[in-house]
Amino acid sequence: MKPLSVAVVGAESTGKSWLTQALAGVLRARGQAVHTVDEVLRQWCDRAGRTPQRHEQMAIAEQQAQAAQPTGQPAPDTWLLSDTTPLMTAVYSQLLFDDESLYPMALAHQALYDITLVTGLDLPWVADGLQRDGPQVRGPVDTLVRQALERSGMAYRVVYGHGPGRLNNALLALGLAGEDASAQHIREQGQFAINQGRSVWQCNDCSDPDCEHLLFTRLLKQRSIP
Known part of the structure:
Protein backbone atom coordinates (compact mmCIF):
# COMPACT_ATOMS: atom_id res chain seq x y z
CA MET A 1 0.00 0.00 0.00
CA LYS A 2 1.26 3.48 -0.85
CA PRO A 3 2.26 5.46 2.28
CA LEU A 4 -0.26 8.08 3.36
CA SER A 5 -0.17 11.43 5.10
CA VAL A 6 -2.47 11.12 8.09
CA ALA A 7 -3.87 13.86 10.31
CA VAL A 8 -5.06 12.90 13.79
CA VAL A 9 -7.43 15.52 15.20
CA GLY A 10 -10.07 15.63 17.91
CA ALA A 11 -11.10 17.10 21.23
CA GLU A 12 -8.79 17.18 24.22
CA SER A 13 -8.12 13.97 26.16
CA THR A 14 -9.21 11.71 23.31
CA GLY A 15 -5.86 10.00 22.78
CA LYS A 16 -4.48 11.84 19.75
CA SER A 17 -0.86 11.59 20.88
CA TRP A 18 -1.17 7.98 21.96
CA LEU A 19 -2.82 6.96 18.70
CA THR A 20 -0.22 8.77 16.59
CA GLN A 21 2.64 7.08 18.39
CA ALA A 22 0.92 3.67 18.42
CA LEU A 23 0.31 3.84 14.67
CA ALA A 24 3.92 4.85 14.12
CA GLY A 25 5.09 1.89 16.19
CA VAL A 26 3.02 -0.59 14.21
CA LEU A 27 4.08 0.82 10.84
CA ARG A 28 7.76 0.76 11.81
CA ALA A 29 7.39 -2.81 13.04
CA ARG A 30 6.06 -3.62 9.57
CA GLY A 31 9.16 -2.15 7.96
CA GLN A 32 7.70 1.23 6.99
CA ALA A 33 9.47 4.58 7.26
CA VAL A 34 7.47 7.04 9.37
CA HIS A 35 7.73 10.76 10.11
CA THR A 36 5.67 11.92 13.10
CA VAL A 37 4.67 15.49 13.88
CA ASP A 38 4.24 16.52 17.52
CA GLU A 39 1.71 19.03 18.83
CA VAL A 40 3.21 22.53 18.74
CA LEU A 41 0.71 23.95 21.23
CA ARG A 42 1.93 21.62 23.99
CA GLN A 43 5.50 22.75 23.45
CA TRP A 44 4.41 26.40 23.35
CA CYS A 45 2.51 26.14 26.66
CA ASP A 46 5.42 24.36 28.32
CA ARG A 47 7.79 27.15 27.32
CA ALA A 48 5.46 30.06 28.10
CA GLY A 49 3.87 28.60 31.24
CA ARG A 50 0.45 29.71 30.03
CA THR A 51 -2.06 29.25 27.24
CA PRO A 52 -1.83 31.51 24.18
CA GLN A 53 -3.87 34.67 23.71
CA ARG A 54 -5.95 35.49 20.66
CA HIS A 55 -3.21 37.33 18.79
CA GLU A 56 -0.81 34.40 19.24
CA GLN A 57 -3.02 31.75 17.69
CA MET A 58 -2.07 32.25 14.04
CA ALA A 59 1.65 31.93 14.73
CA ILE A 60 1.04 28.63 16.52
CA ALA A 61 -1.09 27.36 13.63
CA GLU A 62 1.64 28.31 11.15
CA GLN A 63 4.29 26.56 13.25
CA GLN A 64 2.12 23.43 13.36
CA ALA A 65 1.83 23.47 9.58
CA GLN A 66 5.56 24.02 9.18
CA ALA A 67 6.31 21.08 11.48
CA ALA A 68 4.57 18.81 8.99
CA GLN A 69 7.25 19.66 6.43
CA PRO A 70 10.17 17.28 7.18
CA THR A 71 13.65 18.75 7.02
CA GLY A 72 15.70 17.46 4.13
CA GLN A 73 14.25 15.21 1.48
CA PRO A 74 12.24 12.34 3.01
CA ALA A 75 12.11 8.99 1.28
CA PRO A 76 9.18 8.71 -1.13
CA ASP A 77 7.79 5.74 0.82
CA THR A 78 7.60 7.58 4.17
CA TRP A 79 4.34 7.77 6.11
CA LEU A 80 3.47 11.16 7.65
CA LEU A 81 1.53 11.01 10.93
CA SER A 82 0.56 14.34 12.42
CA ASP A 83 -0.55 14.60 16.04
CA THR A 84 -3.03 17.47 15.54
CA THR A 85 -3.02 20.12 12.79
CA PRO A 86 -3.74 23.86 12.48
CA LEU A 87 -7.43 22.92 12.33
CA MET A 88 -7.41 22.38 16.07
CA THR A 89 -5.93 25.84 16.64
CA ALA A 90 -8.66 27.31 14.46
CA VAL A 91 -11.36 25.45 16.39
CA TYR A 92 -10.10 26.66 19.75
CA SER A 93 -9.76 30.20 18.42
CA GLN A 94 -13.43 30.12 17.48
CA LEU A 95 -14.47 28.51 20.75
CA LEU A 96 -12.43 30.69 23.10
CA PHE A 97 -12.14 33.99 21.23
CA ASP A 98 -15.04 33.90 18.75
CA ASP A 99 -12.38 34.25 16.04
CA GLU A 100 -12.92 32.32 12.82
CA SER A 101 -10.10 33.98 10.88
CA LEU A 102 -7.78 30.95 11.10
CA TYR A 103 -10.07 28.59 9.21
CA PRO A 104 -8.98 29.42 5.63
CA MET A 105 -5.33 28.72 6.41
CA ALA A 106 -6.12 25.70 8.59
CA LEU A 107 -8.44 24.04 6.10
CA ALA A 108 -6.06 24.66 3.20
CA HIS A 109 -3.42 22.79 5.18
CA GLN A 110 -5.87 20.05 6.17
CA ALA A 111 -6.61 19.38 2.53
CA LEU A 112 -2.99 18.32 2.02
CA TYR A 113 -3.50 15.12 4.04
CA ASP A 114 -4.64 11.89 2.43
CA ILE A 115 -6.86 11.01 5.37
CA THR A 116 -8.11 12.61 8.57
CA LEU A 117 -8.77 10.54 11.68
CA VAL A 118 -11.01 12.11 14.33
CA THR A 119 -10.57 10.63 17.79
CA GLY A 120 -13.92 9.80 19.41
CA LEU A 121 -15.19 10.95 22.80
CA ASP A 122 -15.43 7.48 24.33
CA LEU A 123 -12.27 7.84 26.45
CA PRO A 124 -12.51 9.37 29.95
CA TRP A 125 -11.30 12.94 30.36
CA VAL A 126 -7.96 13.26 32.17
CA ALA A 127 -6.51 16.53 33.48
CA ASP A 128 -3.23 17.72 31.96
CA GLY A 129 -2.31 21.07 33.47
CA LEU A 130 -2.56 24.02 31.10
CA GLN A 131 -3.30 21.80 28.13
CA ARG A 132 -6.89 20.93 29.01
CA ASP A 133 -9.86 23.08 29.98
CA GLY A 134 -12.24 20.41 31.22
CA PRO A 135 -14.63 17.71 30.03
CA GLN A 136 -17.31 20.29 29.27
CA VAL A 137 -15.45 21.54 26.16
CA ARG A 138 -15.02 18.16 24.49
CA GLY A 139 -18.49 18.01 22.96
CA PRO A 140 -18.38 21.54 21.48
CA VAL A 141 -14.85 20.99 20.14
CA ASP A 142 -15.81 17.68 18.55
CA THR A 143 -18.80 19.36 16.91
CA LEU A 144 -16.73 22.26 15.55
CA VAL A 145 -14.09 19.90 14.13
CA ARG A 146 -16.67 17.84 12.28
CA GLN A 147 -18.55 20.91 11.05
CA ALA A 148 -15.37 22.45 9.65
CA LEU A 149 -14.43 19.27 7.82
CA GLU A 150 -17.94 18.76 6.46
CA ARG A 151 -18.26 22.38 5.28
CA SER A 152 -15.07 21.91 3.29
CA GLY A 153 -16.17 18.59 1.88
CA MET A 154 -13.28 16.73 3.51
CA ALA A 155 -13.83 13.08 4.32
CA TYR A 156 -12.85 11.87 7.77
CA ARG A 157 -13.17 8.74 9.86
CA VAL A 158 -13.91 8.64 13.56
CA VAL A 159 -11.86 6.22 15.65
CA TYR A 160 -13.39 4.66 18.76
CA GLY A 161 -12.26 1.97 21.17
CA HIS A 162 -9.82 1.53 24.04
CA GLY A 163 -6.16 0.55 23.86
CA PRO A 164 -5.48 -2.14 21.23
CA GLY A 165 -9.08 -1.91 20.01
CA ARG A 166 -8.69 1.77 19.21
CA LEU A 167 -5.40 1.10 17.45
CA ASN A 168 -6.89 -1.70 15.37
CA ASN A 169 -9.84 0.48 14.38
CA ALA A 170 -7.42 3.18 13.23
CA LEU A 171 -5.40 0.68 11.20
CA LEU A 172 -8.57 -0.54 9.50
CA ALA A 173 -9.58 3.08 8.80
CA LEU A 174 -6.27 3.51 7.00
CA GLY A 175 -6.94 0.44 4.89
CA LEU A 176 -4.36 -1.64 6.76
CA ALA A 177 -4.66 -5.00 8.44
CA GLY A 178 -5.21 -4.92 12.17
CA GLU A 179 -2.76 -6.57 14.51
CA ASP A 180 -3.24 -10.29 15.02
Missing part, protein backbone atom coordinates in the same frame (compact mmCIF):
# COMPACT_ATOMS: atom_id res chain seq x y z
CA ALA A 181 -2.55 -11.93 18.37
CA SER A 182 1.08 -12.68 17.50
CA ALA A 183 1.86 -9.15 16.34
CA GLN A 184 0.12 -7.67 19.34
CA HIS A 185 2.15 -9.93 21.66
CA ILE A 186 5.41 -8.77 20.10
CA ARG A 187 4.43 -5.10 20.47
CA GLU A 188 3.31 -5.64 24.05
CA GLN A 189 6.65 -7.25 24.89
CA GLY A 190 8.30 -4.14 23.48
CA GLN A 191 6.16 -1.98 25.72
CA PHE A 192 7.05 -4.15 28.71
CA ALA A 193 10.74 -3.67 27.92
CA ILE A 194 10.17 0.08 27.95
CA ASN A 195 8.90 -0.14 31.52
CA GLN A 196 12.03 -2.03 32.52
CA GLY A 197 14.04 1.00 31.52
CA ARG A 198 15.66 -0.35 28.37
CA SER A 199 14.28 2.49 26.27
CA VAL A 200 12.45 5.78 26.71
CA TRP A 201 8.67 5.92 26.91
CA GLN A 202 7.23 8.02 24.06
CA CYS A 203 3.52 8.29 24.85
CA ASN A 204 3.50 12.12 24.93
CA ASP A 205 1.18 12.26 27.92
CA CYS A 206 -1.28 9.64 26.72
CA SER A 207 -4.85 10.48 27.67
CA ASP A 208 -6.02 6.86 27.90
CA PRO A 209 -5.80 5.64 31.52
CA ASP A 210 -6.14 2.05 30.30
CA CYS A 211 -3.18 2.30 27.93
CA GLU A 212 -0.55 -0.40 27.77
CA HIS A 213 2.06 1.71 29.58
CA LEU A 214 -0.02 1.70 32.76
CA LEU A 215 -1.11 -1.90 32.33
CA PHE A 216 2.42 -3.19 32.00
CA THR A 217 3.70 -0.96 34.80
CA ARG A 218 1.16 -2.61 37.07
CA LEU A 219 2.20 -6.03 35.76
CA LEU A 220 5.85 -5.26 36.49
CA LYS A 221 4.98 -4.25 40.06
CA GLN A 222 2.99 -7.45 40.56
CA ARG A 223 5.93 -9.55 39.37
CA SER A 224 8.25 -7.81 41.85
CA ILE A 225 6.08 -8.90 44.80
CA PRO A 226 7.55 -12.06 46.39
